[in-house]
Amino acid sequence: xxxxxxxxxxxxxxxxxxxxxxxxxxxxxxxxxxxxxxxxxxxxxxxxxxxxxxxxxxxxxxxxxxxxxxxxxxxxxxxxxxxxxxxxxxxxxxxxxxxxxxxxxxxxxxxxxxxxxxxxxxxxxxxxxxxxxxxxxxxxxxxxxxxxxxxxxxxxxxxxxxxxxxxxxxxxxxxxxxxxxxxxxxxxxxxxxxxxxxxxxxxxxxxxxxxxxxxxxxxxxxxxxxxxxxxxxxxxxxxxxxxxxxxxxxxxxxxxxxxxxxxxxxxxxxxxxxxxxxxxxxxxxxxxxxxxxxxxxxxx
Amino acid sequence: xxxxxxxxxxxxxxxxxxxxxxxxxxxxxxxxxxxxxxxxxxxxxxxxxxxxxxxxxxxxxxxxxxxxxxxxxxxxxxxxxxxxxxxxxxxxxxxxxxxxxxxxxxxxxxxxxxxxxxxxxxxxxxxxxx
Numbered sequence: 312x313x314x315x316x317x318x319x320x321x322x323x324x325x326x327x328x329x330x331x332x333x334x335x336x337x338x339x340x341x342x343x344x345x346x347x348x349x350x351x352x353x354x355x356x357x358x359x360x361x362x363x364x365x366x367x368x369x370x371x372x373x374x375x376x377x378x379x380x381x382x383x384x385x386x387x388x389x390x391x392x393x394x395x396x397x398x399x400x401x402x403x404x405x406x407x408x409x410x411x412x413x414x415x416x417x418x419x420x421x422x423x424x425x426x427x428x429x430x431x432x433x434x435x436x437x438x439x440x441x442x443x444x445x446x447x448x449x450x451x452x453x454x455x456x457x458x459x460x461x462x463x464x465x466x467x468x469x470x471x472x473x474x475x476x477x478x479x480x481x482x483x484x485x486x487x488x489x490x491x492x493x494x495x496x497x498x499x500x501x502x503x504x505x506x507x508x509x510x511x512x513x514x515x516x517x518x519x520x521x522x523x524x525x526x527x528x529x530x531x532x533x534x535x536x537x538x539x540x541x542x543x544x545x546x547x548x549x550x551x552x553x554x555x556x557x558x559x560x561x562x563x564x565x566x567x568x569x570x571x572x573x574x575x576x577x578x579x580x581x582x583x584x585x586x587x588x589x590x591x592x593x594x595x596x597x598x599x600x601x602x603x604x605x606x607x608x609x610x611x
Numbered sequence: 612x613x614x615x616x617x618x619x620x621x622x623x624x625x626x627x628x629x630x631x632x633x634x635x636x637x638x639x640x641x642x643x644x645x646x647x648x649x650x651x652x653x654x655x656x657x658x659x660x661x662x663x664x665x666x667x668x669x670x671x672x673x674x675x676x677x678x679x680x681x682x683x684x685x686x687x688x689x690x691x692x693x694x695x696x697x698x699x700x701x702x703x704x705x706x707x708x709x710x711x712x713x714x715x716x717x718x719x720x721x722x723x724x725x726x727x728x729x730x731x732x733x734x735x736x737x738x739x740x741x
Contacts, residue, residue: 563688563689564689572693573689573693576694580695580696581671584671584697584699588671589672590671590684593670593684593692596685
């Protein structure tokens with residue numbers, strides 16, 4: 312700040328701001344606020360932005376347009392060419408859709424569950440109940456019905472497969488307390504047969520929608536296959552997000568590329584087995600080992 | 612039938628079972644009658660290779676072999692987990708090779724009822740199999 316001396320008009324006492332007093336100012340009566348220079352000035356340049364602009368200039372980017380963007384309220388299209396597909400997307404919705412990076416909220420969920428001292432499965436058993444299992448698997452079914460039509464090669468289809476979902480709903484049938492099925496074991500057997508005889512996702516959804524489901528309020532049963540698939544999906548999407556954006560590198564690798572290759576190879580070896588015989592907890596153990604070795608913390 | 616064709620069919624997804632007591636291999640529910648074993652000259656080296664491959668393989672929910680030892684997934688590093696083979700296929704290669712040794716009676720025990728290798732103490736062969 313500049314060196315100034317501030318004087319009170321009534322009593323005449325003054326105090327200095329800065330190193331030595333060169334200029335003297337008189338203030339009128341009332342409340343005055345000390346405002347730093349950076350907020351008052353319009354053409355301010357922070358140290359961070361200066362460094363970034365210098366780096367962009369060295370790389371060969373036009374820096375004058377960016378300065379006008381930061382300081383004024385002009386439209387994107389007036390500054391840049393409107394033929395760019397990125398800018399058309401930005402002007403429409405305000406963000407760009409990345410198909411490789413989604414379901415980022417799963418990273419937060421897994422790290423919240425990993426804080427438990429007894430482990431991930433113990434935390435899942437404590438926090439969720441069978442109603443959550445039923446709702447989550449039903450939501451997944453509805454999504455997969457649509458995904459099969461749009462892109463049948465998607466990776467999301469490999470975690471909760473048809474056979475997995477059939478076994479999950481068959482195991483949940485034992486804890487179904489709808490008054491018609493409650494003490495009728497033959498009827499439950501027939502319904503299980505209808506569930507297992509379906510061949511597509513849409514057929515499965517129709518059969519499950521026709522059956523009535525009701526669970527006790529304190530029921531905490533979780534099928535084994537559901538835990539397995541939930542673990543796999545959670546570990547895979549957290550690994551993808553954490554490696555690409557938060558900067559985690561796996562223990563024996565040096566780059567982002569090498570660690571992504573490791574994840575892909577592991578995924579391929581695990582999915583080479585049939586859905587009954589897959590062990591997704593190997594993926595989660597890779598995550599926990601990496602987090603322990605690198606002392607990683609999830610920050611947003 | 613050759614050993615390589617058997618292993619190709621297992622990699623495509625067919626189940627198998629090997630028993631040293633009955634000296635048979637069942638592929639997809641059928642017992643195989645004739646198998647062409649191609650045994651190399653240096654028998655011990657190949658055994659060690661296959662055993663190391665099986666010991667460090669990536670496990671699954673299927674059962675491990677009741678004849679040989681294998682590590683848990685906690686003993687493997689991340690790169691080993693990514694690059695090594697399936698345990699089901701590695702087990703097939705090991706057990707079919709040892710079956711070949713049993714049928715052709717190519718092992719020397721001497722007076723002992725077991726044989727343990729010097730390089731790998733977990734590799735043990737028993738005389739009652741032969």
